[in-house]
Amino acid sequence: MPDGEALPTAAAAGANATAHFRADKAAAGTGASPERVSAIAKEVLAAVHATIRKHNVTYDEYNALKAWLISVGETGEWPLALDVWVEHVVEEVNYAQRPGSTGTIEGPFYIPNAPTLPSDAKLPMREGEKGTPLVLKGTVTGTDGKPIPGATLEIWSADADGYYSSFAPSMPEFNLRGTVSAAPDGAFRIHTIRPAPYQIPTDGPCGALIRAAGWHAWRPAHLHLKVHAPGYGALTTQLYFPGDPHNGDDVASAVKPALMLDPKPAKVDGGEGLEALYDFVLQKL
Ligand code: DHB
Numbered sequence: 713m714p715d716g717e718a719l720p721t722a723a724a725a726g727a728n729a730t731a732h733f734r735a736d737k738a739a740a741g742t743g744a745s746p747e748r749v750s751a752i753a754k755e756v757l758a759a760v761h762a763t764i765r766k767h768n769v770t771y772d773e774y775n776a777l778k779a780w781l782i783s784v785g786e787t788g789e790w791p792l793a794l795d796v797w798v799e800h801v802v803e804e805v806n807y808a809q810r811p812g813s814t815g816t817i818e819g820p821f822y823i824p825n826a827p828t829l830p831s832d833a834k835l836p837m838r839e840g841e842k843g844t845p846l847v848l849k850g851t852v853t854g855t856d857g858k859p860i861p862g863a864t865l866e867i868w869s870a871d872a873d874g875y876y877s878s879f880a881p882s883m884p885e886f887n888l889r890g891t892v893s894a895a896p897d898g899a900f901r902i903h904t905i906r907p908a909p910y911q912i913p914t915d916g917p918c919g920a921l922i923r924a925a926g927w928h929a930w931r932p933a934h935l936h937l938k939v940h941a942p943g944y945g946a947l948t949t950q951l952y953f954p955g956d957p958h959n960g961d962d963v964a965s966a967v968k969p970a971l972m973l974d975p976k977p978a979k980v981d982g983g984e985g986l987e988a989l990y991d992f993v994l995q996k997l
């Protein structure tokens with residue numbers, strides 16, 4: 713980031729993530745019965761009570777928890793906190809049995825309606841965008857084995873400094889974000905850059921918890937995708953790079969072996985880059 717520009721802060725990323733969540737998802741409602749709400753709420757509280765008894769939690773610790781919860785809300789960090797520490801289990805119970813490609817968490821940094829692009833696409837990027845050029849290539853088929861013409865691939869990632877557009881200052885709104893339409897035979901070829909490993913914001917309450925507990929804040933480098941088509945189950949997933957130091961200890965617990973890319977050196981736009989192949993299989997409904 714050039715000198716003099718504002719550094720991304722948890723406060724900014726957090727407030728942004730909360731605003732996007734409210735706009736895109738918060739109104740959906742659950743339709744859950746009072747019995748289900750009661751059972752789930754009771755068991756969450758019982759788990760909290762059991763932990764307090766097991767560890768003889770002090771009043772100072774109880775007040776520290778209250779202060780922490782208040783500041784997670786005030787800084788807008790709930791989407792970050794929940795997507796790092798909770799979403800992976802929601803994803804697991806909802807999609808573990810689903811046929812087709814493996815999914816994982818969405819995280820807090822998805823934005824709908826990124827620019828639409830053809831099947832052979834270059835994501836919006838800055839002049840001289842930092843980072844190794846990367847081409848992701850493959851096809852989208854259904855669990856019935858048929859290619860899905862015009863399947864939609866929404867793709868987003870951090871840049872080579874680990875920052876997401878729309879959540880960090882001084883970046884074009886849709887940098888490294890696109891909505892790609894697969895070709896009539898289901899094929900796609902997406903030119904982007906290899907993202908950097910990403911640290912969840914450490915200057916807010918999530919960072920304070922991580923420091924107080926002696927944990928680390930890293931996610932391994934990853935590409936995010938949502939792949940969908942009418943008549944097929946939508947897939948939300950991420951793809952990872954072999955050898956990343958945090959593939960084995962992702963703060964968000966979202967790495968799965970089936971999501972590892974195998975990038976090979978290749979010419980991209982006449983220069984040195986990487987090419988990775990990944991095929992997506994969507995559940996035929
Ligand atoms: C978070 C960030 C990510 O990039 C991601 O993929 C998942 C979670 C987070 O900060 O909560």
Ligand code: FE
Pocket residue numbers: 819821870910934936
């Ligand atoms: Fe991410």
